[in-house]
Amino acid sequence: MLAQNTLNSARMRVSSTYVLAALVVLGVACHGPLERAAASSARLQTAVTIFAGVFVQAVPFLALGVTVSGAIAAFVSPALLRKVLPRNETAAIGVAGLAGMALPGCECGVVPVARRLTDQGAPGSVALAFMLSAPAINPVVLIATAVAFPGEPGMVVARFTGSLATAFTMGLLWSRIGRPGWLLPRAARHDHCVTGHSRWQIFTETARHDLLQASAFLVLGAVAAAALHVLVPPSWYEHLAGQMATAILVMAVLAIVLALCSEADAFVAASMSALPLLPRLVFLVVGPAVDVKLFAMQAGTFGRQFALRFAPLTFAVALVCGTIAGLACLGGAR
Template sequence: MVLQRPLVDFVHSSPTLATAATVFAGVFVQAAPFLVLGVLISGVIAAFVSPRVLRSVLPRRESVAVGVAGLAGAALPGCECGAVPVARRLMDQGAPSAVAVTFLLSAPAINPVVLVATAVAFPGEPKMVVARLVGSLATAWVMGLLWSRFGRTEWITARLGSHDVDPGGSRWAVFAESARHDLLQAGSYLVLGAAAAAALNVLVPQWIYEHLAGQVILAILVMALLAVVLALCSEADAFVVASLSMLPLLPRLVFLVVGPAVDVKLIAMQAGSFGRGFAARFAPLTFVVAIACACAAGYLVLGGIR
């Protein structure tokens, strides 16, 4: 490439740019394999697994079904983008809305790909994996039970067509198209997230992180809002937040629990799939519940503020 050498020289001429490039490359290279794995598995599920399989194993009692749906989220490796249409299909096939809501929140947060990625991003901190699992699963269960108790069917106003695979079509074509779509969408967020991590490392003065480290409540709120705005894929977010090593673990745990539950892209997708009335009620409540569950998990599993 003609511009490769001038660009490399330009980056190396500035210690700040060199540091930013190193952080960007480190985050992207670490996260990319997990992103690709999640996309491939998500594509297989989209092409070969019907939501009827999940629907058939749900208990008739709604409160028990909410618990099962939360655990069933581990069966859908992939990011939150793929969980929205699956939850919609479950609802279209007669599953209670509380069950679909629980699955929607648990699937992108407790699946094996996300948990392994978290373990790799936080070497030597296995409790972070457990804390993320506990906080995310608690968020899904609490929201499912709250929706079961207070939710209204009329709040879900959007009606979509079927997303099932066309029997006359090729399932491999569906797999390829689903994987391509998810890779382009999630990959773009990974690039943005890696760039944001690099910017946060080199542009934000060190004293701000030192101030946040000493003001845990403020740090929790900042990281929660950052998770909503950055809208990272759940398969890559751990690598981004792990780079902010100057912050305690608890605010970073809040980022990991809030992100897969509520962010700007999810709000838009939920508004399109379930209606604006649903999103307007569901997103703010999920934000508060996710923060509370993450903090509780942090204190129980991490042993307090770290």
């Protein structure tokens, strides 16, 4: 029995941190063969360059985002947010949406906060408006967008406007059509923000969790950006760029599939320079609102029936809001 407990404890201690460390060591050990393989192919060299560019540009903003996310989890109580909400539900939706500006963090970290808001008595529409706005309009995301699109301030304004409009619209729609029974209570929640017994433990665990998870999706996005440049013929981009409606829909679906971190997705969108700004903006508005990882998180936190209702509606609203914001702020479909 003692040996079994020791084995179980050892398994529990093999966390994602150790997996990441092992992968880093493996990468360093294989540096020589990988470098020789890249040098043997011009296309592979191009892919490596694009991957490194996207990843290196995004890492500082990712690090800042997870640091602030950890600090918020440790020092900002969801009860405080509940106290400042107006009693009028429509006004509360507006306040909750704007409150997202001050709470940067990964989408995964915002879902449990929204769950706690509903547990404390906040209307579901208010919690959902906050859940959609926080990862999309916070300062870290907006600054990252400005850096990824230098000389295009309209992209920052359009992303802020489209994402905030998505949060407000979904909050108002849910206040009209939503039912309390759709937000099912769940006993087992993915709530990394409350682990630990001290503020420092909460800070370090939240930051570690967000960094590892967001880094994984950043790597996936950088790989996808490199692959799209190398594997997809330039003529395909030119053809897609000439069909604006198709390009918008394709980029919206791509945002769902890639499931990038909102603090790094702007650099992936910027790397798709052959496409017009409008489809890339829709990519940035849809991604933080609905993707495959968010669907799984929301299903586990609020219930599968909620996620099946919420995700398709959110996709449609984000697609429309992103397109309208782009047309208004980017000077047309460019």
